[in-house]
Amino acid sequence: MSTAIIGFGKVGQALAHAFARKNIEVTVASRQPAEALAPQARAIGPTVTAKPLRDALAADTIILAVPFGEHREIAKALPSWKGKTIIDAMNSLAPLEEQDGLLSSAFVAKAFTGARLVKGFNHLIAATLAADPIVEGGHRVVFLSSDDEDAVAPVATLAKQLGFAPIKLGKLDEGGALIHARGRIWGPLIFQDVFKKEP
Numbered sequence: 001m002s003t004a005i006i007g008f009g010k011v012g013q014a015l016a017h018a019f020a021r022k023n024i025e026v027t028v029a030s031r032q033p034a035e036a037l038a039p040q041a042r043a044i045g046p047t048v049t050a051k052p053l054r055d056a057l058a059a060d061t062i063i064l065a066v067p068f069g070e071h072r073e074i075a076k077a078l079p080s081w082k083g084k085t086i087i088d089a090m091n092s093l094a095p096l097e098e099q100d101g102l103l104s105s106a107f108v109a110k111a112f113t114g115a116r117l118v119k120g121f122n123h124l125i126a127a128t129l130a131a132d133p134i135v136e137g138g139h140r141v142v143f144l145s146s147d148d149e150d151a152v153a154p155v156a157t158l159a160k161q162l163g164f165a166p167i168k169l170g171k172l173d174e175g176g177a178l179i180h181a182r183g184r185i186w187g188p189l190i191f192q193d194v195f196k197k198e199p
Contacts, residue, residue, distance in 0.1 A: 007065035020045025029056035082114030145176025
């Protein structure tokens with residue numbers, strides 16, 4: 001399974017560090033040309049490769065780490081997203097009425113026609129996300145939510161490979177609401193740095 005991180009700001013770079021720490025290959029891309037990202041990608045680790053956006057979108061799994069307002073432009077880059085998994089690591093401060101009354105991930109899912117969407121990796125600040133997730137015998141928790149249960153399992157597997165402890169929260173508008181911002185109100189699990197001890 002190939003993975004690309006779209007967006008190479010603080011969150012995108014934090015996630016790239018997580019991949020590099022475990023020597024897992026990942027492609028990174030943004031609106032900037034690949035040559036502009038390449039030095040920072042190389043500095044993070046040899047498994048992190050900067051590519052043009054269109055090439056990066058060939059990956060099976062796409063982690064969206066762009067500012068929320070840019071996701072629709074990314075969605076236009078392919079005519080269909082069928083067969084791809086989108087991990088929504090973004091947070092939106094837009095009022096719900098600007099998102100058709102939907103939570104942000106449900107709104108994002110509408111733009112990526114045919115994709116399987118999982119909300120995840122969004123509740124931690126970038127510096128925490130970039131840090132080693134294994135501390136004192138425990139693993140840092142990442143919360144995952146999706147309306148497609150089959151899509152969650154491979155994302156949970158990826159999270160484990162990166163050293164995190166995935167916890168499934170169910171559907172986007174149920175448990176997933178705990179990791180969504182609603183307008184300017186943050187879900188109660190956002191910013192919660194939680195660890196799961198090994199049994």
